Amino acid sequence: MEIDNRNQQTQLPYEKLALLGIDREKADRLPQEFRQKLVDGEVTPLMQVSITARNGNVITLPLKLQMALDQAGQAVLIAYPVRKALDEEKVRELRLTTNETERLRKGDVLQKAIDINGEKTQHYLQLDPETKSIIQRKVNDIKVEQRIKDMEKVNDIELGTQQKQQVRDGKPAELNVGGEKVTVGIDLKEPQGFRVVKGDMKEWERQQKLRYDELHPEYVGIVMTDKNRWEYQKVVERHESERAINLDPDRKRDRNSGMKM
Numbered sequence: 272m273e274i275d276n277r278n279q280q281t282q283l284p285y286e287k288l289a290l291l292g293i294d295r296e297k298a299d300r301l302p303q304e305f306r307q308k309l310v311d312g313e314v315t316p317l318m319q320v321s322i323t324a325r326n327g328n329v330i331t332l333p334l335k336l337q338m339a340l341d342q343a344g345q346a347v348l349i350a351y352p353v354r355k356a357l358d359e360e361k362v363r364e365l366r367l368t369t370n371e372t373e374r375l376r377k378g379d380v381l382q383k384a385i386d387i388n389g390e391k392t393q394h395y396l397q398l399d400p401e402t403k404s405i406i407q408r409k410v411n412d413i414k415v416e417q418r419i420k421d422m423e424k425v426n427d428i429e430l431g432t433q434q435k436q437q438v439r440d441g442k443p444a445e446l447n448v449g450g451e452k453v454t455v456g457i458d459l460k461e462p463q464g465f466r467v468v469k470g471d472m473k474e475w476e477r478q479q480k481l482r483y484d485e486l487h488p489e490y491v492g493i494v495m496t497d498k499n500r501w502e503y504q505k506v507v508e509r510h511e512s513e514r515a516i517n518l519d520p521d522r523k524r525d526r527n528s529g530m531k532m
Contacts, residue, residue, distance in 0.1 A: 300500060334350050
């Protein structure tokens with residue numbers, strides 16, 4: 272399937288994309304869905320990139336991207352390469368217990384105090400099942416209380432104390448709005464880190480699986496073909512070994528599970 276969006280004028284992080292071998296012309300041809308998710312701060316679908324290493328070798332690998340702001344308010348591009356399994360070094364770095372690690376693997380969102388530069392800060396953690404990377408965001412950045420208030424105001428309802436605490440803890444909560452089921456909860460793949468689904472808890476889980484392509488036998492992503500156009504293709508088999516890179520061998524890995532650029 273050919274994808275061509277050359278006429279789109281959405282602002283993209285061209286300089287940072289160039290680090291992944293995506294020049295301005297290729298970036299301007301990215302599918303609109305991919306572009307929109309990137310500029311909105313969402314985790315993008317899979318894409319295949321080719322990067323020239325310092326020794327001249329070209330490394331090709333599938334990954335996902337996400338735009339975020341650092342502590343100085345500057346935009347950074349985070350790359351989540353596909354991994355064969357959850358990074359054990361990252362598990363130790365975050366001091367995850369066996370139970371917490373298993374919960375992440377099952378798709379739960381965790382709230383945990385993370386030590387960064389000697390200061391402990393509450394973070395939400397969520398595993399992306401395709402890349403096996405841990406998405407990590409500060410609890411305060413999600414503004415859960417405001418999200419809940421906005422939802423209550425729009426739907427003219429009031430969540431119970433237990434339901435509010437459930438959402439704060441990272442667990443989805445099922446509500447009854449005007450006689451219809453609605454499920455709300457933390458989802459770090461959303462730009463605001465918060466998601467509302469029309470339907471019950473089973474519908475929430477079903478949509479999560481659909482979004483992560485868990486129902487398909489292979490990973491499908493966008494690939495730049497030799498015809499200089501983006502197409503959807505299989506980018507990695509589920510049984511394939513991990514393919515990860517370090518864009519700068521001299522740079523220490525960031526606390527985030529991905530690589531910042």
